[in-house]
Amino acid sequence: MRKGAPRLPALPLAPPRIGPFRREFWRSPLRGPWLSSVLGSALLPLIVLCAVTGFLSHIAYDPALGSNSPIGRGRGLDLHLFSWPTSPAWLFAAVQGVHIVSGIAAVPILLAKLWSVIPKLFEHPPLRSLAHALERASLALLVGGSLFVFFTGILNIELYYPWKFSFVPAHYYAAFIFLAALALHVGLKLPVMRRAFRSTGILRPLRDDLAHTTPEPPDTSDTVAIDPAPPTMSRRALLGWIGVASVGLAVTTAGQVAGGPLRPLAFLAPHGRSLGNGPNDFQVNKTAASRGIKLADTGPRWRLKLSGARDLRLSRDHLLALPQHTESLPIACVEGWSTTQSWTGVRLRDLARLAGASDGHELFVESLQKGGAFRTATLSTGQVADARSLLALKVNGADLSHDHGYPARIIVPALPGVLCTKWVSAMKFTRT
Amino acid sequence: MGIGDEVHSDMRPGARLRSRYGAGPLHLLATIASLAFSGYVIGQVFDGLFPWNFVLWFAGAIVAHDLIALPLYTVLDRLAQRGTKAPHGGRRSISALNHLRVPAALSGILFVVWFPLILRLSERRYLAATGQTANAYLGRWLLATAVLFACSGLAYALRLRAVRPMRPKG
Numbered sequence: 001m002r003k004g005a006p007r008l009p010a011l012p013l014a015p016p017r018i019g020p021f022r023r024e025f026w027r028s029p030l031r032g033p034w035l036s037s038v039l040g041s042a043l044l045p046l047i048v049l050c051a052v053t054g055f056l057s058h059i060a061y062d063p064a065l066g067s068n069s070p071i072g073r074g075r076g077l078d079l080h081l082f083s084w085p086t087s088p089a090w091l092f093a094a095v096q097g098v099h100i101v102s103g104i105a106a107v108p109i110l111l112a113k114l115w116s117v118i119p120k121l122f123e124h125p126p127l128r129s130l131a132h133a134l135e136r137a138s139l140a141l142l143v144g145g146s147l148f149v150f151f152t153g154i155l156n157i158e159l160y161y162p163w164k165f166s167f168v169p170a171h172y173y174a175a176f177i178f179l180a181a182l183a184l185h186v187g188l189k190l191p192v193m194r195r196a197f198r199s200t201g202i203l204r205p206l207r208d209d210l211a212h213t214t215p216e217p218p219d220t221s222d223t224v225a226i227d228p229a230p231p232t233m234s235r236r237a238l239l240g241w242i243g244v245a246s247v248g249l250a251v252t253t254a255g256q257v258a259g260g261p262l263r264p265l266a267f268l269a270p271h272g273r274s275l276g277n278g279p280n281d282f283q284v285n286k287t288a289a290s291r292g293i294k295l296a297d298t299g300p301r302w303r304l305k306l307s308g309a310r311d312l313r314l315s316r317d318h319l320l321a322l323p324q325h326t327e328s329l330p331i332a333c334v335e336g337w338s339t340t341q342s343w344t345g346v347r348l349r350d351l352a353r354l355a356g357a358s359d360g361h362e363l364f365v366e367s368l369q370k371g372g373a374f375r376t377a378t379l380s381t382g383q384v385a386d387a388r389s390l391l392a393l394k395v396n397g398a399d400l401s402h403d404h405g406y407p408a409r410i411i412v413p414a415l416p417g418v419l420c421t422k423w424v425s426a427m428k429f430t431r432t
Numbered sequence: 433m434g435i436g437d438e439v440h441s442d443m444r445p446g447a448r449l450r451s452r453y454g455a456g457p458l459h460l461l462a463t464i465a466s467l468a469f470s471g472y473v474i475g476q477v478f479d480g481l482f483p484w485n486f487v488l489w490f491a492g493a494i495v496a497h498d499l500i501a502l503p504l505y506t507v508l509d510r511l512a513q514r515g516t517k518a519p520h521g522g523r524r525s526i527s528a529l530n531h532l533r534v535p536a537a538l539s540g541i542l543f544v545v546w547f548p549l550i551l552r553l554s555e556r557r558y559l560a561a562t563g564q565t566a567n568a569y570l571g572r573w574l575l576a577t578a579v580l581f582a583c584s585g586l587a588y589a590l591r592l593r594a595v596r597p598m599r600p601k602g
Binding site: 170 | 453463479529542558559572
């Protein structure tokens with residue numbers, strides 16, 4: 001129904017109608033607007049969930065404070081809509097867990113969705129009108145953006161960086177490109193979806209077994225085969241297959257989010273192994289050796305530089321002599337795993353008072369580690385004031401191990417793991 | 433009326449735009465809004481983020497999926513279809529095709545998601561981060577693959593048994 005639109009003059013390099021550019025080339029009897037609509041409807045909620053938790057995770061860094069912003073201070077679209085709360089303590093673990101699980105669970109559906117519309121890549125003529133050209137440009141951003149965002153995220157979980165850009169800003173900005181193209185795509189395709197569901201029924205094609213599986217009625221979307229091969233699988237079998245892949249990936253990833261006895265479920269995930277039963281036998285994100293922490297720096301000569309209204313230098317024995325508090329708190333990583341342990345140490349607000357800093361101070365924390373993106377962290381006034389926020393000296397009744405931040409580390413409820421600085425060397429309370 | 437609807441009537445507002453542009457005014461507004469926002473974001477990326485490397489991976493992802501991975505698995509699927517085409521009738525009338533496809537795809541998707549660990553591509557970083565080696569993953573993936581194919585094979589055997597004609601006794 002496009003007779004009103006003049007066709008663009010034929011491009012001099014328009015591909016000849018051979019191979020995949022011929023409609024007859026695409027023979028699957030299952031492709032069509034109904035299948036694409038069902039896959040899209042399954043994919044959209046997962047993407048929304050993954051996007052919302054992704055942006056919440058960004059806000060959890062309190063990017064307005066110090067050098068906390070994971071995309072670098074002062075860059076565009078650096079969302080800091082509210083100050084990240086400390087309750088419930090599992091908030092960051094849940095947000096990040098949902099982000100990773102929904103993203104990984106979406107992969108099989110995304111691949112199936114792309115398969116279902118692949119004939120459109122080769123449609124003829126390649127550009128029908130200006131509207132069509134702009135829409136195809138946006139589709140390139142949609143497809144490239146989806147693949148880029150999902151696969152950079154997944155490779156980051158596995159600590160594999162084959163590219164030259166820095167992961168967080170690239171993942172963050174690509175998400176905006178992807179979501180802008182997705183919003184347009186959903187808006188433009190809603191009528192196609194409504195038409196498909198009206199003509200075949202939303203669920204009716206699921207009733208057909210293999211013998212009754214026939215191609216969808218022809219539609220303007222050009223994905224229905226005009227020379228269909230005999231079906232080898234019913235639509236419900238295809239969707240069941242994709243569903244099993246998606247649920248399977250979700251369950252095996254969720255093991256490292258939930259932790260405890262469920263951790264071994266994540267048998268292919270990076271933090272799916274249990275490390276033993278000792279007090280320090282829980283997941284590590286950066287070992288002392290990898291951060292260049294030397295035993296001599298953490299030995300008896302270690303002093304904590306504490307500053308506020310006055311400057312102090314405290315040994316570990318000094319800190320142990322202060323009132324000790326024990327809190328059961330999760331440590332959760334941006335890579336989607338978490339584990340809850342029992343931490344003992346000095347309350348941050350007690351240290352603030354010791355430094356002569358009354359309420360309403362932020363805290364700048366520095367680590368002994370020489371480099372790395374999160375060598376320092378800034379905590380908000382709310383995080384400093386929370387009674388559960390500790391400078392931890394012990395975990396599960398034993399001294400912290402070197403890998404867990406001996407002689408002292410920060411632990412704050414609902415704070416991303418990378419901001420819970422290990423091997424603390426200096427703490428400075430500053431007025432906002 | 434959705435914004436992508438292309439129903440025509442010269443009486444409708446925007447009919448002239450429709451004939452020049454190829455779609456209605458809402459299509460034009462939404463498309464410009466989306467592309468202009470993406471342009472702004474791409475500007476942020478070009479502000480000191482190894483921009484060309486970003487563009488390379490972004491475009492490379494499309495090529496790798498649409499022109500390499502998808503044709504590759506389509507060809508493999510065609511081979512499987514040809515290989516499992518059963519002669520008509522007899523106990524072999526149940527196609528083995530899906531019993532091959534389903535475990536292969538499930539094992540494949542596990543590989544697609546976890547290949548850096550399975551192939552130990554980030555071994556050094558993984559050791560630095562977790563204090564553990566990544567030795568275990570290849571074996572675990574092979575084991576998962578074995579279980580998937582074994583279950584599928586078992587299901588196929590049971591289906592074959594179910595349709596086997598009763599042999600006369602004695």
